[in-house]
Amino acid sequence: AYFDYDKSDIRADARETLTKNADVMKRVFxxxxxxxxxxxxxxxxxxSAEYNLGLGGxxxxxxxxxxxxxxxxxxKLCTISYGKERPTCT
Numbered sequence: 001a002y003f004d005y006d007k008s009d010i011r012a013d014a015r016e017t018l019t020k021n022a023d024v025m026k027r028v029f030x031x032x033x034x035x036x037x038x039x040x041x042x043x044x045x046x047x048s049a050e051y052n053l054g055l056g057g058x059x060x061x062x063x064x065x066x067x068x069x070x071x072x073x074x075x076k077l078c079t080i081s082y083g084k085e086r087p088t089c090t
Contacts, residue, residue: 029073039067047084060080
């Protein structure tokens with residue numbers, strides 16, 4: 001799921017992606033009740049390392065909250081922010 005610049009609001013395209021992810025997660029939990037997932041927050045190179053850790057954390061938390069609204073168990077999800085240290089793209 002991607003976010004607009006300097007935002008952590010779930011966009012329409014991210015809703016679609018996360019809804020598909022939630023369906024897969026629920027199937028996995030049905031097959032393996034002990035499974036868990038990590039929701040990662042990544043940022044680009046703009047902004048300070050500290051700011052991007054916070055921004056990535058807000059995005060990961062927003063994604064987790066959206067997934068839980070779709071019925072994914074919150075205790076099966078954890079979040080982590082990599083900020084700009086591990087960007088998914090440049």
